[in-house]
Amino acid sequence: MPPLRSGVLGALDPTSDRAVFRQIADQVREAIDKGRFKEGDKLPSETELVEHYGVSRMTVRNSLSVFQGEGLVVSEHGKGVFVRPRPLVRRLASDRFARRHREQGKAAFTGETEAEAEAAGSRPEVDSLEIKEERPTRDMATRLGGPRRVLARRRRYLLDGRPVEFAASYLPLDLARNTPIAQPNPGPGGIYARLEELGHQLDHFNEELRARMPTPDETKTLRMASGIPVIHLIRTAYDTQGRALEVCDIVMAADAYVLSYQLPAT
CATH class of the missing domain: 1.10.10.10 (Winged helix-like DNA-binding domain superfamily/Winged helix DNA-binding domain)
Incomplete structure (x- = not known):
């Protein structure tokens, strides 16, 4: 026609x-x-x-x-x-780090996307994984309480082969060195499950979120068309003693996400 x-x-x-x-x-x-x-x-x-x-x-x-x-x-x-084909929308729910997901052996990204991806005939996956020991930036060191060295885990997430997010997790080296957290596949439930197995009971997460236009490198990494903003989220995980166990720096293609939160009224 x-x-x-x-x-x-x-x-x-x-x-x-x-x-x-x-x-x-x-x-x-x-x-x-x-x-x-x-x-x-x-x-x-x-x-x-x-x-x-x-x-x-x-x-x-x-x-x-x-x-x-x-x-x-x-x-x-x-x-x-x-x-332009639009990516499968991933719902970013407020309970994505609930302990029940870890107990079911699901890392946050996989657990959240499974139902939606299955309904759409799609599949979540991780590529471009990099794990290394390094000196943290001043901001990351401050957020983590001042460690001189950290273990960094960098990865990109795909839905149906299309990049939608990349993230870098930073953990104090004394927590992560010579543990499954330093392996490419940390095991069922991801790094949070391993931290709790090592005796670091997770208590809460703090998240800072803002929208902005991407840098040229971010546009390339996420294969985004011009005009698409990103969601930049920094999450810090704390244990019951108030120690910061991990900081995760995440950049997401804004058109691939819906933020969904359930907030108490009291």
């Missing part, structure tokens, strides 16, 4: 004070939001849009730059502009 079939895109409003290129961008965005153009569909070419709206090629290019900047589309050289 031709891209500009009847009803997919409308006409310009000559009485509007909104710039013509923004009117075109509004219409294309609405067509994407309403499913007239679906994920992976090729958008009308510049020539088709010029003919449809009766405007200059530069006006069309200006409109294309608007929703390219919003991350709605991807451009493939020599092929055209396509509606």
